[in-house]
Amino acid sequence: xxxxxxxxxxxxxxxxxxxxxxxxxxxxxxxxxxxxxxxxxxxxxxxxxxxxxxxxxxxxxxxxxxxxxxxxxxxxxxxxxxxxxxxxxxxxxxxxxxxxxxxxxxxxxxxxxxxxxxxxxxxxxxxxxxxxxxxxxxxxxxxxxxxxxxxxxxxxxxxxxxxxxxxxxxxxxxxxxxxxxxxxxxxxxxxxxxxxxxxxxxxxxxxxxxxxxxxxxxxxxxxxxxxxxxxxxxxxxxxxxxxxxxxxxxxxxxxxxxxxxxxxxxxxxxxxxxxxxxxxxxxxxxxxxxxxxxxxxxxxxxxxxxxxxxxxxxxxxxxxxxxxxxxxxxxxxxxxxx
Numbered sequence: 001x002x003x004x005x006x007x008x009x010x011x012x013x014x015x016x017x018x019x020x021x022x023x024x025x026x027x028x029x030x031x032x033x034x035x036x037x038x039x040x041x042x043x044x045x046x047x048x049x050x051x052x053x054x055x056x057x058x059x060x061x062x063x064x065x066x067x068x069x070x071x072x073x074x075x076x077x078x079x080x081x082x083x084x085x086x087x088x089x090x091x092x093x094x095x096x097x098x099x100x101x102x103x104x105x106x107x108x109x110x111x112x113x114x115x116x117x118x119x120x121x122x123x124x125x126x127x128x129x130x131x132x133x134x135x136x137x138x139x140x141x142x143x144x145x146x147x148x149x150x151x152x153x154x155x156x157x158x159x160x161x162x163x164x165x166x167x168x169x170x171x172x173x174x175x176x177x178x179x180x181x182x183x184x185x186x187x188x189x190x191x192x193x194x195x196x197x198x199x200x201x202x203x204x205x206x207x208x209x210x211x212x213x214x215x216x217x218x219x220x221x222x223x224x225x226x227x228x229x230x231x232x233x234x235x236x237x238x239x240x241x242x243x244x245x246x247x248x249x250x251x252x253x254x255x256x257x258x259x260x261x262x263x264x265x266x267x268x269x270x271x272x273x274x275x276x277x278x279x280x281x282x283x284x285x286x287x288x289x290x291x292x293x294x295x296x297x298x299x300x301x302x303x304x305x306x307x308x309x310x311x312x313x314x315x316x317x318x319x320x321x322x323x324x325x326x327x328x329x330x331x332x333x334x335x336x337x338x
Contacts, residue, residue, distance in 0.1 A: 027044065125262075
């Protein structure tokens with residue numbers, strides 16, 4: 001049976017051991033956006049001046065991002081860019097250019113393991129806004145989609161701002177970066193209001209600042225990567241950082257007992273086949289953590305951990321074995337566990 005659920009998830013745990021009267025007031029705003037859920041938790045020593053106004057401002061910011069970068073909205077700025085066959089520079093909003101430029105930086109850093117131009121392949125395998133598939137595509141279809149892909153065929157000039165594709169039939173998919181960008185945008189909004197203790201989460205991508213309502217670091221649970229289950233694998237306690245997880249266990253289909261996950265290797269045009277079930281990355285930027293988690297999942301546990309060590313990344317793999325999940329982590333991540 002085909003599963004189309006959110007890709008990544010990280011549970012936020014309250015510090016239940018302290019009495020309620022010892023906890024500071026906590027205000028929670030939540031809802032649905034970008035095809036997933038969002039939650040904002042703000043710790044304050046006094047009541048918010050206008051919680052409804054802040055709620056409205058947060059929702060408006062998220063709606064703007066969604067209407068700019070969604071591939072599920074045919075009228076979005078990104079969808080319009082994808083539909084155009086021109087290979088000339090096309091003026092775009094500063095926000096869209098910034099996101100594409102940031103994503104391309106990760107593509108260069110990871111030698112293409114993260115690639116926002118794999119949209120034709122994502123769609124071909126049935127993981128995009130197009131129709132679902134019941135069986136793997138033919139080799140010829142994969143080869144044709146690969147010809148339309150490649151981060152080196154896309155350019156951003158944010159001084160204008162403008163984007164250019166070298167093939168008119170390219171298709172850009174920001175789903176592995178835009179949620180992280182949206183988390184960072186909300187964090188910037190909260191910073192502008194002077195909040196010093198908060199958590200922002202969109203579809204499992206998280207950014208925290210300061211302390212939680214119990215005056216402790218935020219406790220974040222990394223999920224055990226099992227389909228149909230939401231149990232905790234481990235907990236990290238964080239402050240002033242972001243966390244993103246990419247996994248193959250909530251968005252996949254099976255044919256003849258073989259699993260095909262949504263994580264496409266840009267080099268082969270096919271879903272990854274190694275035994276890494278999920279990768280979590282901790283970084284100051286949620287957008288960067290989002291993109292790097294995808295790249296490391298594509299690389300697999302051996303190459304990915306070597307890359308993480310070389311680039312001093314905090315990375316945490318959960319790898320399938322015969323009867324359990326084995327955790328493997330980079331040196332920088334090790335010091336974060338309690």
